[in-house]
Amino acid sequence: MTALGAILFVAVCLGLQVLVTSLVPGAAEYVDCLIVPVVWFGIRRSQRAAMLTGCMAGLAQDVWFRSAVFGLSGFEKTFLGWILGGLSSRFDLNSTTSLFTTGFMFSVAQNLLAIGLLRLMDQVTVRPMLVHWLIQGLVAGLLVVVGFAIVNRIAGENDTGSGYSSY
Amino acid sequence: MSSPSPVRGNSVFLVLLLFIQLLLMSGSVKGGDGVSRLEAAVVILTSPVATVASWAGSGVRSMFLGVRGTLVARRENLRFRATVEDLAAELDRLKEIEPENRRLRELLSMREWMAPESIGASVVSASLSRESRLIIIDRGSGSGVRENQAVVAWGGAVGRVVSVSPGFAKVRLLSDPNSGVAAVIRHNRVDGMVLGEGGDSLVLTMKYVSGFADVSMGDVVVTSGLDGIFPRGYRIGTVTYVGAGGTVSRDIHVSPACRIDELEDVLVLTGRTAGGLLRGPELEADR
Numbered sequence: 001m002t003a004l005g006a007i008l009f010v011a012v013c014l015g016l017q018v019l020v021t022s023l024v025p026g027a028a029e030y031v032d033c034l035i036v037p038v039v040w041f042g043i044r045r046s047q048r049a050a051m052l053t054g055c056m057a058g059l060a061q062d063v064w065f066r067s068a069v070f071g072l073s074g075f076e077k078t079f080l081g082w083i084l085g086g087l088s089s090r091f092d093l094n095s096t097t098s099l100f101t102t103g104f105m106f107s108v109a110q111n112l113l114a115i116g117l118l119r120l121m122d123q124v125t126v127r128p129m130l131v132h133w134l135i136q137g138l139v140a141g142l143l144v145v146v147g148f149a150i151v152n153r154i155a156g157e158n159d160t161g162s163g164y165s166s167y
Numbered sequence: 168m169s170s171p172s173p174v175r176g177n178s179v180f181l182v183l184l185l186f187i188q189l190l191l192m193s194g195s196v197k198g199g200d201g202v203s204r205l206e207a208a209v210v211i212l213t214s215p216v217a218t219v220a221s222w223a224g225s226g227v228r229s230m231f232l233g234v235r236g237t238l239v240a241r242r243e244n245l246r247f248r249a250t251v252e253d254l255a256a257e258l259d260r261l262k263e264i265e266p267e268n269r270r271l272r273e274l275l276s277m278r279e280w281m282a283p284e285s286i287g288a289s290v291v292s293a294s295l296s297r298e299s300r301l302i303i304i305d306r307g308s309g310s311g312v313r314e315n316q317a318v319v320a321w322g323g324a325v326g327r328v329v330s331v332s333p334g335f336a337k338v339r340l341l342s343d344p345n346s347g348v349a350a351v352i353r354h355n356r357v358d359g360m361v362l363g364e365g366g367d368s369l370v371l372t373m374k375y376v377s378g379f380a381d382v383s384m385g386d387v388v389v390t391s392g393l394d395g396i397f398p399r400g401y402r403i404g405t406v407t408y409v410g411a412g413g414t415v416s417r418d419i420h421v422s423p424a425c426r427i428d429e430l431e432d433v434l435v436l437t438g439r440t441a442g443g444l445l446r447g448p449e450l451e452a453d454r
Contacts, residue, residue, distance in 0.1 A: 011213070011216045014213060014216050014217065014220070015216050015217070015219060015220035015223075016220070017220075018216075018217050018220035018221050018224060019220050019221075019223060019224045019227070021224070022220070022221055022224025022225060022227075022228060023224050023227060023228055023231075046177075047177045048176075048177055048180055051177070051180060051181055051184055052184075055184050055188070058188075059188075059205075059206075059209045060209060060213045062206075062209075063206060063209045063210050063213060064213065064217055069192045069195045070191055070192065070194075070195040070206050071188040071189070071190075071191030071192040071195060072192060074188045074191070075185060075188040075189065075192065078181065078184045078185060078188065079181070079185060082177065082181045085177070086177075117192075121192065121193075
């Protein structure tokens, strides 16, 4: 998938997120479609691609869905993209369980990072709710699994991937 | 000289990206007016996607709401239709009940004024043939109805009970050929006997009235109470024909006060009212 493909991927996920926000405002806080491209590029492509995708997706998310500090989601997703890219170069994360776990962990880690960064910057934070995070994580895991199935089919890649991603 | 390892290259790239974003965050935290250029650029770049998605979302939402609204409206429509049908049926029932209610009120009023000791009854069937004029009422011996009790209605005298069963009673009307009731011309107290004619005529005949009696058309004929069945004062009808005078008796035709064909409710007089004086509006109105 080329850079243009990555941009399109992020754009589609942004559109989906807007759609979810528009259609089911109450449930939108549990859904983060923009995780999917970062995870996909982290597992199926390079660490650098994951970071760049994370940067794009995060900034878009900051603009449209975050009222807090601009750049926060970008920071989170870039950093997590880097970690994921590194992990996927060492472990095979292409199985459904691994994908679900990755999505889940990505969401939880993102929340933890957000809290940490906001506190570091002396910003107001809301008390974290574990149930909330749990639901977000489960939804993220599900989105990643479904997203991978769809994108793999569109991109014409095997479900199991081509082994570990390159650097 | 060896090229930098990919891991180190990625780390440098990461640091670069994170540094840029830290700068963005710090700018944002400092609370600068408006939005940063990068933020504005991201908005401009992503706004078409967001706009299209928002538009699509609105469309889907509108469609969903429209479909849901249609379904709800359809369901409500069905419910309202059912309600309207129920109400129409209820209205029909009330329309049916209203005249009955009115009749019963009249009956009650009639009973209070005309015959305190009486039993209200409804006409079950009527036989108005040439040979017999009778009605069947829905009260019988079980309700205290006995033979030869007088039956009256709001208009006046109706007839008398001729046979009784536990749940029903047969009433011979004044217009029956075998019927007769002691009567009096109200304004001059001239006695006579009102008999039924039968046949095609519904008119009653008053007989045994002196040929010299002062009777004229329009005179009101009421029961005299002398027959031991009807109490005094119940209207029988009005004189519609007076035969030639100067003889022993004269023929007088009386039009019945009660329209038998419209009769629906009657009172069976149960007390010893024969020969008594009617206290009801009939007398008061007549005076």
